[in-house]
Amino acid sequence: MSFKQLLVAVSAALLTKSAVIEKRATCATGQTTANAACCAWFPVLEDIQQNMFAGGQCNAEAHEALRLVFHDGIAVSPAMEARGQFGGGGADGSIMLFDEIETAFHPNIGLDDVVALEKPFVAKHGVSPADFIPFAGAVAVSNCAGAPEMQFFIGRKIATQAAPDGLVPEPFHTVDQILERTNDAGQFDELETVWMLSAHSIAASNDVDPTVVGLPFDSTPEQFDGQFFLDTQLRGVLFPGSGGNQGEVESAVAGEIRLQSDHNFARDSRTACEWQSFVNNQTKLQADFQFIFTAIATLGQDMDSLIDCSDVIPAPKPQNFGPTRFPPGKSNADIEQACAATPFPTLATAPGPATSVARINPPFKVSH
Ligand code: HEM
């Protein structure tokens, strides 16, 4: 079975896991899980929910924990290996084990903070950094309303050296450059690359633009929803301070930041229809992100040697929102239609005056 076929099988099994898997191990702390090796993670869960995620919130720390999973995992290049160079180990914890090297790479700007935040939990619980990064990311996503059921595996090979620079996408890269990179890293295609970018539904920018912090990518950064895909499809407007930095373009909603790469993915003929499909299809959004998160979180690893500890991850916070709506004052007339095959869905507009989206406050800083 190829890596991706195996993942599909795993995902399908998980969707029915409560019905199928008979829980076998009872942990000393009282919980039951399919595998006794997973017991060690329940105390870690309790600790990070209280002390990283403020009692299970989809907060700034949760957003950064998810970003860290991507920046550790994507740093693997079979193409470099084929040229006889070391291509990085993927989801191997290298970004934490060799943080002084990797957090100095340009695309990893700001990740020194979340690495510093996570390290004490790794030390305190004596768990693997390679497994902890995806664990914290999966728990983080589960704290966001509307999230899919997140998967978690343990047993990753741990990094023995830092990943090379140049493997993490930048917001000023072209669609071609980003697709080439994701294809190299995990044989991901253009649709799967769109699935990944759903992460920006629960995201803000703290570092790329030094003049602003905590600017969300959509108007609902605490919800895992289709709003990001709608907001990025709106015609950009010039706001004071917006669009001034490399890799940043004008956003449509005051207080939001828009990455040039997200803007371009929303408009490229190869990706625009997939982008649009996520505007108001929560079921598809959840299924595709569940799959792609696990794929990113296991890059460079052999799935067959990992143990499934998904039953340690809490059930996602329930969806407490209705269908995606245009932000106040916006309508279909403001859409920059890019998908040629299907018209943009007809949606309601949120009531009220067009106000600025709130910053994610306080932006956390632990190391400087
Ligand atoms: C593939 C192209 C991608 C590019 C060019 C990109 C770029 C960026 C940039 C520039 C930021 C802002 C960082 C800052 O100023 O603090 C950001 C934030 C973020 N990214 Fe991405 N990203 C990509 C894919 C992904 C993927 C695949 C994930 C996860 C699966 C992800 C998760 C996040 C999250 C959660 C944040 C918000 C962090 C926070 O709120 O503190 N990104 N991304």
Ligand SMILES: *[C@@H]1O[C@H](CO)[C@@H](O)[C@H](O)[C@H]1NC(C)=O
């Ligand atoms: C949502 O996506 C699924 C999977 O592609 C599709 O079968 C379904 O028709 C879509 N639903 C809507 C309302 O578009």
